[in-house]
Amino acid sequence: MQWTLVVPLKPLARAKSRLSDTAADGLRPGLALAFALDTVAAALACPAVKDVAVVTGDALAGRELGALGAHIVGDEPGGGLNAALAHAAGVVRTSRPETPVAALNADLPALRPLELARVLDAAAEFPRAFLPDAAKIGTTLLAASPGNELRPAFGTDSRARHRTSGAVELLLDAVDSVRQDVDTGADLRAALVLGVGPRTAAMAARLLIKEQ
């Protein structure tokens, strides 16, 4: 099964606020863009991915991610993350009603295409399925097989909310790169240990990341 991914990205100027102690205001938008570019480049290289739609209202991010090969969907209806994801999934399904759709966070700079393929192949066994993040509280991927609505419930405690919604939690090992979202300086260090993509590596080299 080949999936269409929907990847949400908020305006870069407001992105990654929890990294403010790690990256100064002048560097954070570029870091958020680097995460998104490395995430989408890895997703596009995944054999289980047909195409990627990024839902964003950010013009620069739209241009750069479009140049990588992603489709860009406008950030409507302006109702936040889950509304944006539901809108993008609806746009995809309007033209291709039977396509399997999965939401993937834009902050997975260590993403490895073959690990993503394992997760999507496992998700194909269920109507809806999700992968918890490395912190075991959130979600990095939510998948809906053909005939099923995505019904995204990302945000605080999304692991519990996706489970309550009836989505099946995927119990997989060796998919660390798909779980490792980057919200904090500690997350960034963990991603660097896994090995990040080239754009994030270049941006990280510009940061002074102190050892703890």
Ligand SMILES: Nc1nc2c(ncn2[C@@H]2O[C@H](COP(=O)(O)OP(=O)(O)OP(=O)(O)O)[C@@H](O)[C@H]2O)c(=O)[nH]1
């Ligand atoms: N299109 C769109 N994407 C969003 C929106 N809100 C959040 N996102 C994206 O959803 C993912 C998770 O969002 P958050 O954790 O709220 O924001 P973040 O920028 O990752 O980090 P913080 O600012 O530290 O909370 C990121 O890829 C965001 O860019 C929104 O309103 N619209």
Ligand SMILES: C=C(OP(=O)(O)O)C(=O)O
């Ligand atoms: C939106 C989510 O991600 P984050 O860890 O960026 O808050 C989530 O886990 O549902």
